[in-house]
Amino acid sequence: MNIVLVGTQWGDEGKGKVIDILSAQVDVIMRYQGGSNAGHTVVVDGREFIFHLIPSGILHKGKICCIGSGVVVDPEMLNKEIEGLSKAGINIDNRLKISSLAHVILPYHKILDKLRETKRTNKIGTTGRGIGPCYADKINRCGIRMQDLLSPAILKDKLEDNLKEKNEILKKVYQHPGFKFADIYKNYLNYGRSASKYICDTVKLLNREIAQGKDVLFEGAQGTFLDIDFGTYPFVTSSSTIAGGACIGSGVSPRAIDKIIGIAKAYTTRVGEGPFPTEFEPKFEEFIRNKGKEFGATTGRPRRCGWFDSLMVKEAVMLSGITELAIMKMDVLDGLKSIKICTGYKYKGKIFREYPYDPEVLKKASCIYKEIPGWDENLSRIKDYQCLPKQAKNYLKILQDMLGAKITLVSVGSSREETIFS
Ligand code: GDP
Ligand code: IMO
Ligand code: MG
Numbered sequence: 001m002n003i004v005l006v007g008t009q010w011g012d013e014g015k016g017k018v019i020d021i022l023s024a025q026v027d028v029i030m031r032y033q034g035g036s037n038a039g040h041t042v043v044v045d046g047r048e049f050i051f052h053l054i055p056s057g058i059l060h061k062g063k064i065c066c067i068g069s070g071v072v073v074d075p076e077m078l079n080k081e082i083e084g085l086s087k088a089g090i091n092i093d094n095r096l097k098i099s100s101l102a103h104v105i106l107p108y109h110k111i112l113d114k115l116r117e118t119k120r121t122n123k124i125g126t127t128g129r130g131i132g133p134c135y136a137d138k139i140n141r142c143g144i145r146m147q148d149l150l151s152p153a154i155l156k157d158k159l160e161d162n163l164k165e166k167n168e169i170l171k172k173v174y175q176h177p178g179f180k181f182a183d184i185y186k187n188y189l190n191y192g193r194s195a196s197k198y199i200c201d202t203v204k205l206l207n208r209e210i211a212q213g214k215d216v217l218f219e220g221a222q223g224t225f226l227d228i229d230f231g232t233y234p235f236v237t238s239s240s241t242i243a244g245g246a247c248i249g250s251g252v253s254p255r256a257i258d259k260i261i262g263i264a265k266a267y268t269t270r271v272g273e274g275p276f277p278t279e280f281e282p283k284f285e286e287f288i289r290n291k292g293k294e295f296g297a298t299t300g301r302p303r304r305c306g307w308f309d310s311l312m313v314k315e316a317v318m319l320s321g322i323t324e325l326a327i328m329k330m331d332v333l334d335g336l337k338s339i340k341i342c343t344g345y346k347y348k349g350k351i352f353r354e355y356p357y358d359p360e361v362l363k364k365a366s367c368i369y370k371e372i373p374g375w376d377e378n379l380s381r382i383k384d385y386q387c388l389p390k391q392a393k394n395y396l397k398i399l400q401d402m403l404g405a406k407i408t409l410v411s412v413g414s415s416r417e418e419t420i421f422s
Helices: 013-022 075-087 107-117 131-139 145-150 153-173 179-195 202-211 245-248 282-293 312-318 359-364 390-403
Strands: 003-007 029-032 038-043 049-053 062-065 096-099 216-219 261-264 268-270 304-306 326-328 338-347 351-354 366-373 405-411 418-422
Touching: 003 013, 003 312, 013 038, 013 216, 013 245, 013 261, 013 326, 013 405, 029 202, 029 338, 107 131, 107 153, 145 153, 145 179, 153 179, 153 245, 153 338, 202 216, 216 261, 261 312, 282 304, 312 338, 312 390, 338 359, 366 390, 390 405
Parallel strands: 003 216, 003 261, 029 062, 029 216, 062 096, 261 326, 326 405
Antiparallel strands: 038 049, 268 304, 338 351, 338 366, 405 418
16 A cells, blocks of 8 residues: 655644654655655654654664655755664664655755845745755756765766856855855765765665555655645745655656545644734734644744634645545644634635635635634543544544545644544
């Protein structure tokens, strides 16, 4: 069974936790897009691991973890993660595989990402990890790929060419001194040397595994509404975060995919700028932020918080062909008198019952809510779906009916054990 797992909101839905759980059942975990803008948290025996590039299944012994061709790799971050795992006593040798075709993030991508933000009238609030500029170079056909780091002559050619242009831009547009060829060249050849044992043809590897009947879990990063095409553009990331991205970013045919699982928080969060129709008013937002520890796993920024938006998640179900949903962080809603679900938007007298792609509507619409009673119980201790308070079951039933996908997992805490399978 080959499964694609995607975020259905604006990222940070709790994908890391579910990837870790599902990894026990598969042979290979494949991360297929994004880069170290992602922060996927896994909590095991009270220990918290945050993965940015390495697939969140790495804690399971013997599982192959791939970084696919659709990922943009920052070798400095990669080394830090490998080091962290090694210190934690987790052996990744012969298990971590990095696509030779994956594009590489260079120092000028990171600087340009940050400098561009300072010049924009409408800031995106990027993670500053160089994601946009690296994907832009890929599309512009001047990117440097992992395999280029293994060849001094090729790297020299490409880097010299790139630096000529980047340094001009940095100096003339941003009054930045630019970069010295020799420094980057030396560092990146070193990165290539240390990563060489992981770099391989992951396309063949994955297709061979699938042909042999092995099971693959495709790990999505970010979320549906950060998708470069279908997200709240321009307040998005630079990759395809919907399920279709799994094939493009790994070199596997759509025919190989058996199931698509969507991950949704029981409410909504967003880091960075952009429209957010169901966003709470500041006081309640702060309350939920503190209760749900809603601070970015990558940048530490406070996450914006709001009610569950059924229009968005329903659109995500359609865009990715989601048949199963995991509802995360239900415990954060413990103790609320009532809970609201957004069922429509109202803008200039018009009612929207389906997600509109019009940024004006998303920015200015007021929300139509269905309000239902909350529960007093502490959900974190509950192990069995039947033992959930009736109000919590009611909330899940309403969501399932609205979204048209089966809720098969309910999460009531950050650890593996705090999970209810339904
Ligand atoms: P991801 O990017 O989708 O993997 O999500 P993040 O790791 O960025 O953010 C999710 C946060 O919520 C992490 O700190 C998780 O440990 C935590 N978390 C996951 N599931 C639950 C849950 O059911 N309840 C609570 N309270 N925390 C959770
Ligand atoms: P995970 O995988 C939440 C957001 C940034 C910003 C926008 C563009 O942990 O769910 P970028 O650096 O990608 O150019 O920033 O996208 N963003 C995320 N928000 N979770 C993520 O990843 C994100 N990755 C990027 O905050 O608004
Ligand atoms: Mg995250």
